Amino acid sequence: xxxxPPLLRAPLLLLLLLLHFLGALARGAVYxxxxxxxxxxxxxxxxxxxxxxxxFGVVRxxxxxESGYFFYxxxxxxxxxxxxxxxxxxxxxxxxxxxxxxxxGFIRRKRGYRDxxxxxxxxxxPLFTKQWYLINTGQADGTPGLDLNVAEAWELGYTGKGVTxxxxxDGIDYLHPDLASNYNAKASYDFSSNDPYPxxxxxxxxxxxxxxxxxxxxxxxxxxxxxxxxxxxxxxxxGIRMLDQPFMTDIIEASSISHxxxxxxxxxxxxxxxxxxxxxxxxxxxxxxxxxxxVNKGRGGKxxxxxxxxxxxxxYDDCNCDGYASSMWTISINSxxxxxxxxxxxxxxxxTLASTFSNGxxxxxxxxxxxxxxxxxxxxxxxxxxxxxxxxxxxxxLALEANLHLTWRDMQHLTVLTSKRNQLHDEVHKWxxxxxxxEFNHLFGYGVLDAGAMVKMAKDWKTVPERFHCVGGSxxxxxxxxxxxxxxxxxTTDACEGKENFVRYLxxxxxxxxxxxxxxxxxxxxxxxxxxxxxILLSQRPRDDDSKVGFDKWPFMTTHTWxxxxxGTWVLEIGFFGSQPQRGVLKEWTLMLHGTQSAPYIxxxxxxxxxxxxxxxxxxxxxxxxxxxxxxxxxxLSKN
Numbered sequence: 350x351x352x353x354p355p356l357l358r359a360p361l362l363l364l365l366l367l368l369h370f371l372g373a374l375a376r377g378a379v380y381x382x383x384x385x386x387x388x389x390x391x392x393x394x395x396x397x398x399x400x401x402x403x404x405f406g407v408v409r410x411x412x413x414x415e416s417g418y419f420f421y422x423x424x425x426x427x428x429x430x431x432x433x434x435x436x437x438x439x440x441x442x443x444x445x446x447x448x449x450x451x452x453x454g455f456i457r458r459k460r461g462y463r464d465x466x467x468x469x470x471x472x473x474x475p476l477f478t479k480q481w482y483l484i485n486t487g488q489a490d491g492t493p494g495l496d497l498n499v500a501e502a503w504e505l506g507y508t509g510k511g512v513t514x515x516x517x518x519d520g521i522d523y524l525h526p527d528l529a530s531n532y533n534a535k536a537s538y539d540f541s542s543n544d545p546y547p548x549x550x551x552x553x554x555x556x557x558x559x560x561x562x563x564x565x566x567x568x569x570x571x572x573x574x575x576x577x578x579x580x581x582x583x584x585x586x587x588g589i590r591m592l593d594q595p596f597m598t599d600i601i602e603a604s605s606i607s608h609x610x611x612x613x614x615x616x617x618x619x620x621x622x623x624x625x626x627x628x629x630x631x632x633x634x635x636x637x638x639x640x641x642x643x644v645n646k647g648r649g650g651k652x653x654x655x656x657x658x659x660x661x662x663x664x665y666d667d668c669n670c671d672g673y674a675s676s677m678w679t680i681s682i683n684s685x686x687x688x689x690x691x692x693x694x695x696x697x698x699x700x701t702l703a704s705t706f707s708n709g710x711x712x713x714x715x716x717x718x719x720x721x722x723x724x725x726x727x728x729x730x731x732x733x734x735x736x737x738x739x740x741x742x743x744x745x746x747l748a749l750e751a752n753l754h755l756t757w758r759d760m761q762h763l764t765v766l767t768s769k770r771n772q773l774h775d776e777v778h779k780w781x782x783x784x785x786x787x788e789f790n791h792l793f794g795y796g797v798l799d800a801g802a803m804v805k806m807a808k809d810w811k812t813v814p815e816r817f818h819c820v821g822g823s824x825x826x827x828x829x830x831x832x833x834x835x836x837x838x839x840x841t842t843d844a845c846e847g848k849e850n851f852v853r854y855l856x857x858x859x860x861x862x863x864x865x866x867x868x869x870x871x872x873x874x875x876x877x878x879x880x881x882x883x884x885i886l887l888s889q890r891p892r893d894d895d896s897k898v899g900f901d902k903w904p905f906m907t908t909h910t911w912x913x914x915x916x917g918t919w920v921l922e923i924g925f926f927g928s929q930p931q932r933g934v935l936k937e938w939t940l941m942l943h944g945t946q947s948a949p950y951i952x953x954x955x956x957x958x959x960x961x962x963x964x965x966x967x968x969x970x971x972x973x974x975x976x977x978x979x980x981x982x983x984x985x986l987s988k989n
Contacts, residue, residue, distance in 0.1 A: 378430055380452070381452050384405065385450040388418070427596075453633075458620060460620055472578055474572065480718075495772050509579070511750055512615070513533050513613050519593040520548050541591060567579045580742075599636055615749070618655065654680070656682060656742045659681045661734055670887075682702070682740075703797065706737065762949060766960070766961045768795040783878075785911075816944065817946060821840065822840040830923055830935060836923045838938060840918070844942055853916075861905075869894075869895040870927070874886040875921075878910045879917025
């Protein structure tokens with residue numbers, strides 16, 4: 350057992366594009382005592398020598414940079430309003446140093462930290478019968494059958510064995526009797542305190558219980574008469590403590606996201622930029638690079654799986670303004686309550702892929718998420734999309750046990766194909782079908798995860814074809830947005846047909862947009878695909894009164910056109926929605942297409958002919974047949 354706690358204490362084009370918009374992110378002018386230092390050559394010994402000569406300490410070598418190191422200076426305040434140019438220049442004048450960057454501090458908030466005071470699977474854990482999101486029999490006035498369908502996955506023998514999930518949060522109570530047996534100490538680290546013991550810092554209000562609660566949802570042990578059980582109760586959980594500090598830095602985020610990517614399979618994040626309805630923010634340069642390395646190199650090249658809570662800003666916010674939840678490299682998860690309705694804090698956006706469960710409307714004390722709590726305790730009060738993301742991580746762990754060869758993209762395809770509408774109900778946004786018949790909702794994505802369906806499909810899954818990236822076109826001329834009416838722009842694309850990077854079957858689509866307006870929060874942006882699928886890229890955010898920054902090369906992302914043919918005319922629609930007339934200028938719209946050239950499901954085995962997979966293969970098979978007939982006709986005509 351680990352020692353106890355201290356005393357109370359992408360492809361190049363895509364990457365360049367994403368890095369380019371970093372300058373526009375809303376940054377606070379706060380500078381920390383953390384420095385990124387890159388050497389020309391030399392190893393750890395030289396880094397320590399350079400640091401010592403200039404009054405610094407070396408925290409660690411950065412795995413995502415060939416010659417990058419994390420330096421700190423105890424003589425500087427942990428947060429100050431002015432840069433320390435003298436320390437930066439002193440390092441840069443050293444001939445051994447290629448670059449030195451003082452790290453800015455920014456805010457990252459835990460999501461869903463709010464106090465909301467019979468199948469026989471042979472579980473003796475006292476809270477198991479209250480874990481309605483695992484098996485919903487109508488507990489707490491819920492809707493029977495509205496759950497993650499984990500019972501089917503468990504009965505098939507999948508419990509998460511051999512899979513490690515990293516909880517990036519405020520620490521884990523790894524001494525908790527319901528977590529200790531599944532705790533992976535070797536894969537854990539405290540990036541806030543720079544030691545291998547990610548135990549939560551003590552506070553009187555138990556504010557730092559967030560990570561422990563998330564960990565229990567995934568990996569709490571079964572049949573030990575303690576609390577409840579995890580979705581993947583035989584998986585291993587690693588604690589990555591990186592929250593619970595006044596300011597986050599790029600170097601801490603990047604280090605956390607890239608921590609032990611050959612050991613940790615799934616990273617679960619229930620945090621992000623402030624959900625106040627007026628923040629536009631996302632990962633900085635180092636974190637983007639670490640995420641790109643993760644999906645390309647993690648898990649032996651199969652790719653790290655990043656699961657992100659979509660956000661808790663409710664109808665006042667839009668998760669497409671969150672660069673983590675709206676990243677193509679993450680699986681963004683929203684939540685429903687136990688009767689299928691949306692939670693009051695749920696944000697909606699076109700980048701959300703699927704949903705799980707949480708609490709948010711009911712006062713019933715048993716309608717929350719039952720899980721582990723600090724100091725060996727249990728709770729029924731976990732909530733928010735913070736609770737939703739770890740549930741998804743647990744389901745993905747079950748799928749990985751069924752097939753360890755799944756790539757990060759395979760997991761996204763499985764999510765699209767096996768998530769179900771079930772009995773989910775969105776009072777605002779209707780359920781619709783895209784151009785290839787896949788049903789989706791603007792808030793719930795492709796539906797609620799179904800663990801049984803996912804493990805069955807994962808078992809026989811064949812890796813999807815190679816992914817390509819195409820700039821589908823761009824409009825660079827400024828266009829005025831009138832106070833009344835809407836601006837409509839069109840882009841006609843061949844999706845790079847005839848080139849090496851041709852995209853025929855879509856996965857993700859980005860609309861990279863630069864726009865300014867007299868009130869950013871009143872902007873409403875929609876985009877319609879050639880196959881007629883409308884994605885709401887940005888909804889009104891009534892609390893966002895920005896009139897200066899706007900959006901600068903911001904990549905609005907949609908998953909709603911999954912599987913569609915991108916060739917044809919795309920339509921962008923921009924207008925204002927608010928009580929007062931506003932003005933604006935669209936300066937740029939670039940269409941980024943990401944997907945495959947060959948049919949992604951052509952080699953998959955259909956076992957349920959009513960499934961989304963069967964429907965998708967029907968479209969693909971018909972197209973393959975049409976192309977074969979056309980080739981045959983051309984061959985016959987050429988011979989004659």
